[in-house]
Amino acid sequence: MKLKFIQQDFQTDAVDAVCALFDGQQRRIGGDGLEPEYFTGIGAANVLHIDDEKIIENMHSVQRKNHLPLTDGLQGRQFSIEMETGTGKTYVYTKTIYELNCRYGFTKFIIVVPGVAVREGVCKSLQITQEHFALLYDHVPCRYFIYNSGKLWDVRRFAASANIEIMIINIDAFRKAENVINRENDKLNGDTALSYIRAANPIVIIDEPQSVDNTPKAREAVASLHPMCIFRYSATHREKVNLLYRLTPVDACQMGLVKQICVSTVRAEAGFNKPYIRLLSVSDKNGFRARIEMDIADKNGRVSRRAVTVRQDADLYRLSGDRSLYQNCKVSGIDCTPGKEQIEISGADRVLLGKAMGDIDRNRIRRAQIRRTIEVHFEKELLYTKKGIKVLSLFFIDEVRKYRGEEGSAGIYARMFEEAYKELIALPRYAVLRHFFPSDVSAVHGGYFSQDKKGRCKNTRGDSRDDSDTYHTIMKDKEWLLSFACPLRFIFSHSALKEGWDNPNVFQVCTLMEQKSALTARQKVGRGLRLCVDQNGERIEDRNVNLLHIIADESFAEFAHRLQTEIAEETGVKFGILQSDQGVVQTDFKEEAAVSFLRPERAVLVPISEEELIERCAEALRGMPPVPKERIVTQTAEIRIEQPGVSYIEREGQAVPLSENLPPLPDLLRIIGARTLLKRTAVFEILRRSGRLEDFLNNPQRFLENAAEIILGVRGFFTRK
Numbered sequence: 001m002k003l004k005f006i007q008q009d010f011q012t013d014a015v016d017a018v019c020a021l022f023d024g025q026q027r028r029i030g031g032d033g034l035e036p037e038y039f040t041g042i043g044a045a046n047v048l049h050i051d052d053e054k055i056i057e058n059m060h061s062v063q064r065k066n067h068l069p070l071t072d073g074l075q076g077r078q079f080s081i082e083m084e085t086g087t088g089k090t091y092v093y094t095k096t097i098y099e100l101n102c103r104y105g106f107t108k109f110i111i112v113v114p115g116v117a118v119r120e121g122v123c124k125s126l127q128i129t130q131e132h133f134a135l136l137y138d139h140v141p142c143r144y145f146i147y148n149s150g151k152l153w154d155v156r157r158f159a160a161s162a163n164i165e166i167m168i169i170n171i172d173a174f175r176k177a178e179n180v181i182n183r184e185n186d187k188l189n190g191d192t193a194l195s196y197i198r199a200a201n202p203i204v205i206i207d208e209p210q211s212v213d214n215t216p217k218a219r220e221a222v223a224s225l226h227p228m229c230i231f232r233y234s235a236t237h238r239e240k241v242n243l244l245y246r247l248t249p250v251d252a253c254q255m256g257l258v259k260q261i262c263v264s265t266v267r268a269e270a271g272f273n274k275p276y277i278r279l280l281s282v283s284d285k286n287g288f289r290a291r292i293e294m295d296i297a298d299k300n301g302r303v304s305r306r307a308v309t310v311r312q313d314a315d316l317y318r319l320s321g322d323r324s325l326y327q328n329c330k331v332s333g334i335d336c337t338p339g340k341e342q343i344e345i346s347g348a349d350r351v352l353l354g355k356a357m358g359d360i361d362r363n364r365i366r367r368a369q370i371r372r373t374i375e376v377h378f379e380k381e382l383l384y385t386k387k388g389i390k391v392l393s394l395f396f397i398d399e400v401r402k403y404r405g406e407e408g409s410a411g412i413y414a415r416m417f418e419e420a421y422k423e424l425i426a427l428p429r430y431a432v433l434r435h436f437f438p439s440d441v442s443a444v445h446g447g448y449f450s451q452d453k454k455g456r457c458k459n460t461r462g463d464s465r466d467d468s469d470t471y472h473t474i475m476k477d478k479e480w481l482l483s484f485a486c487p488l489r490f491i492f493s494h495s496a497l498k499e500g501w502d503n504p505n506v507f508q509v510c511t512l513m514e515q516k517s518a519l520t521a522r523q524k525v526g527r528g529l530r531l532c533v534d535q536n537g538e539r540i541e542d543r544n545v546n547l548l549h550i551i552a553d554e555s556f557a558e559f560a561h562r563l564q565t566e567i568a569e570e571t572g573v574k575f576g577i578l579q580s581d582q583g584v585v586q587t588d589f590k591e592e593a594a595v596s597f598l599r600p601e602r603a604v605l606v607p608i609s610e611e612e613l614i615e616r617c618a619e620a621l622r623g624m625p626p627v628p629k630e631r632i633v634t635q636t637a638e639i640r641i642e643q644p645g646v647s648y649i650e651r652e653g654q655a656v657p658l659s660e661n662l663p664p665l666p667d668l669l670r671i672i673g674a675r676t677l678l679k680r681t682a683v684f685e686i687l688r689r690s691g692r693l694e695d696f697l698n699n700p701q702r703f704l705e706n707a708a709e710i711i712l713g714v715r716g717f718f719t720r721k
Helices: 009-022 052-065 089-104 116-136 153-160 193-199 216-223 249-254 362-387 412-425 428-436 467-476 478-482 521-526 556-571 591-598 610-622 668-676 680-690 693-698 700-715
Strands: 078-083 108-113 142-146 164-170 203-207 229-234 243-247 260-269 277-283 289-297 303-311 331-335 342-345 349-352 392-397 445-448 490-494 506-512 547-552 606-608 631-642 645-657 718-720
Touching: 009 052, 009 078, 009 089, 009 243, 052 243, 078 089, 089 116, 089 164, 089 203, 089 229, 108 116, 116 142, 116 164, 116 478, 142 153, 153 164, 153 193, 243 249, 249 556, 249 631, 260 362, 277 342, 277 349, 289 331, 303 331, 362 392, 362 412, 362 428, 362 490, 362 506, 362 547, 362 631, 412 428, 412 445, 412 490, 506 521, 521 547, 521 556, 556 631, 556 645, 606 610, 610 680, 610 700, 668 680, 668 700, 680 693, 680 700, 693 700
Parallel strands: 078 229, 078 243, 108 164, 108 203, 142 164, 203 229, 260 547, 392 490, 392 506, 445 490, 506 547, 606 718
Antiparallel strands: 260 631, 277 289, 289 303, 331 342, 342 349, 631 645
């Protein structure tokens, strides 16, 4: 299949914003009529005829047209173009190259990228758009290449050619003095490759500047190219230098230029029936301290999970609100050694940074996330395969070994995936998919990871030589991945793919990563925002089809809040005030509802016997909503990115019991008696008559809280004789 491209108005506007900077620049004569001033001692070069004053005048005109702040000073003729992820940033600056050549005759361009992933993505994009632009621009000669220190003749040709030349280069290839590009070379007549580049007076395009020239040395390296001007393209500028064009996340969503977003959150519904302690951070400033998360009872006995700061010898029983589960639990040690951060509990248990004791097995959550991803994937395949659309799912993991062992053996996530896939694909509902995708389960998923010299997979950041083969496979086979002929539908990747790799048909992104991961909410959605294409390579613009599903282990409120915060910080979008009905978590059970019928506007105290009080309390307990077992809850919500803010609307939910094992049982009669001021015999009789003791076995802590509140509500109406 071949991807097809159409010119969209917003992309044309972005191209025009750059080209308009050079209004007044005369068109260079091509071919044999090339004027002498374009020649250097080495080859042909870009020549600028207009002065900085004219460029500033043009810049202000562009900024007024695009309703952007006017800026003074060219800062080395640097300009910024802001475009939301998934809206065709690479397409736009590629078209800009052709248009600058068409209007003004500029021929020398360098695209500077932060690492291998972006580099390979840019190269692939130039390849698949080459025919498209050749038709648009009358087959003007154009050559693109990746800079390779072992192929310096490419640099010589770059400088000498009178045609469009595009060099793609990693910032690390010329950031250091010892780089080959800075050394004199006999093959270049004793000159350096950098001198050839400088002579061409290149136009420099920086892709993802926040990751390219984010240090003084990197900025010096870019300046060492002696660029005629610099254009900075990103969705997340740290510094917006002379902004010419802006397409925000809000714009992109409202214009339907990217997929809409929904989130499925997979979490354990806390039962608070075990002593839970998670280590969030440690510090040795002003004495050793640790920030921990634990389950704390308030003055009414209701338990919630909260973060507290503790020092050595802190009594967790007291901090928990005297919960018996924490009896004799003290912080007996705090270790702040880098890489070994931990706390010691009561001289025995150790809790490492980012880990927890008393928590459920995290693999239960991961298994549920993987299953949910496959389930959503299958549901979309039932709808989209008939439309000719290939569905892809992407899993982000933080350690390669969790997917693939050193000797190629299946890691825990690969095993979880295959088990869930086999179970789900066997269901009658998905029979049509078994016939459409007949491949064995081992062929439908794959991991893209770097390998060492022994062929062992390893973790990398995405910018090392070891990454080259990894990303080569992904980038070169984009069309193959999009075709039904390719059996691969589920992709596992180390977090290095958080930037630089985009495939328009990624519909699910599942994050199987620890909470302390640096993967941001915007990076989670960024890999799947592009509008999908069908088997003919045609873009599909149907909003009902273009829905990106994020499967995470954080709440909608957390995700929406983080996404809004990141958009505001990275783009400067100023969201309005959220409406009162937006962004509110709807829980499965509102405690107030259980006793609302017991709370009239005016309570009347009426004498009542103990027998009648017991009966009325038992009756109220019989009407109490069921108390579920500890369980893994999956809920799905639509995320809305609008000018008022990022909000969500819940759509569906499901729950699976967590365990059949009974948790430790507290002293039910003593605790409820103490909270309600009733004798143990009275509490026993209330519970016996209510018939609700099975709920106590399901979730002791939740039952205690609800039962005590209901009994107190009944007592509020009456006085006993």
